[in-house]
Amino acid sequence: MLLPLFLAACGGRPPGVLVPVEATVPGASTVEMIVATTRARSKGLDMYSGERGTDPSFAEITVSIPPDSARKIGDVQWPKSVPGNPATDFVTLRADVVDSKVARQWFDRRIARTPRRQVLVFIHGYNNRFEDAVFRFAQIVHDSRADVVPVLFTWPSRGNLLAYGYDRESASYSRDALEKLLTLLATDPNVGEISILAHSMGNWVTLESLRQMAIRNKRVYPKIKNVMLAAPDVDVDIFRTQLADLGRPRPNLTIFVSQDDRALQVSKQVWGGVARLGQVDPESEPYRSEFITNKITVLDLTKLNTGDQLNHGKFAESPDVVQMIGARLAQGQVMTDGREGIGDRIIQVTAGAASSIGTAAGVVISAPVAVFDPATRDNLGAQVEHLGTSVSSTARSTGELVTTPPALQ
Structure with a gap:
């Protein structure tokens, strides 16, 4: 069962890919992000290692992304040698370790113009690895076209397929730091709202941090509006307890699942055969009833094909889905406390639906990032029915949408 993981492992990337180049090229795009990490500094060319740091650290990074004509949405073009070529590769224009004061100043400037x-x-x-997280997040921000302030939280993963146990412990090691970061953002008067996107094992540290916040403060901070859990490597029984501890009101929760996720199949065996949240069939019981009762939106990506050999990163590698994720933010949909639901919130995503950007399918699949405004909700049922085979979703109302309460492999 480990063989597919080895076959899909990253191969031979040169060290120092985050060392900045002198300039980008015409037509290239840039993504600026602030990074908070519990990793230790690297002694080599790479900025941070997979070891655990004693204190949180911060960095400002600007990533240059090749012109659209030289890449496919959803892909990360890695340099084959250093320095990379900004015409064809992801490269950095800036990669500086900074202290918390400078990081805060960067954030204040960016949030003011967002x-x-x-x-x-x-x-x-x-x-x-650190660079994996930086480039993947830059790709998601760029391809989603969402006008947001990007904040990357990266924890000490060794970037080694045989270091699963170490990575799991490192995720737990980092939950206090993530809770503090989210608290800092959520209590900042300049911040309007926060969305969280977690992938794979990153869902564990995310849910644990939100659980701690809810227990500590009797709630999840209201500015944390949306929590998107992509291919969550979380025990379904533990998720039930975490969900209960989040209390109500809580953020809008969206889960991306895929029954053909080979990485989570291995994880299931590692953890004694207990189902992983990201691999469940949302149409089967008891999951269907639990998702409906808890008003959790589920996007089933099982029928969606991407180039990912493990079927573990579909949400980021499908060109259309990653654009849909950012559609609501980019279009500025109003977050409301609407009184109407969107059916039973279990949505089957197919290749037909994923190609329907700008249609009702695009509206439905972007549900995890924002709650529909009243006008959109009024027309949604008819639009979905018109799509027919593009989106399979029942239309029974489940009551009010929750709008209260800031991976990638």
Whole structure:
């Protein structure tokens, strides 16, 4: 069962890929992000290692992304040698370790010029080196076209397929730091709202941090509006207890699942055969009833094909889905406390639906990032029915949407 993981492992990337180049090229795009990490500094060319730091650290990074004509949405073009070529590769224009004061100054400048003052926090998954997390997050921000302040939280993963146990312990080691970061963002008067996107094992540290916040403060801070759990490597029984501890009101929760996720199949065996949240069939019981009762939106990506050999990163590697994730933020949909639901919130995503950007399918699949405004909700049922085979979703109302309460492999 480990063989597919080895076959899909990252191969031969040169050290120092984050060393900045002198300039980018015409047509290239840039993504600026602030990074908070519990990793230790690297002694080599790479900025941070997979070891655990004694204190949180911060960095400012600007990533240059090749012109659209030289890449496919959803892909990360890695340099084959250093320095990379900004015409064809992801490279950095700036990569500086900074102290917390400088990081805060960067954030204040960026949030002031961001419409609706929105923040997107990304937490990567197992087997991720520092540069993996940086480039993947840059790809998601760029391809989603969401006008948000990007904040990367990266924890000490060794980027080694055989270091699963170490990575799991490192995720737990980092939950206090993530809780403090989210608290800092959520209590900042300049921040309008926060969305969280976690992948794989990053869902564990995310849910644990939110659980701690809820227990400590009797709630999850209201500015944390949306929590998107992509391929969550979380025991389904533990998720039930975490969900209960989050209390109500809580953030809008969206889960990306895929029954053909080979990485989570291995994880299931490692953890004694207990189902992983990211691999469940949302149409089967008891999951269906639990998702409906808890008003959790589930996007089933099982029928969606991407180039990912493990079927573990579909949400980021599908060109259309990653654009849909950012559609609501980019379009500035109003977050409301609407009284109407969107059916039973279990949505089957197919290749047909994923190609329907700008149609009702695009509206439905972007549900995890924002709650529909009243006008959109009024027309949603008819639009989905018109799509027919593009989206399979029942239309029974489940009551009010929750709009209260800031991986990647």
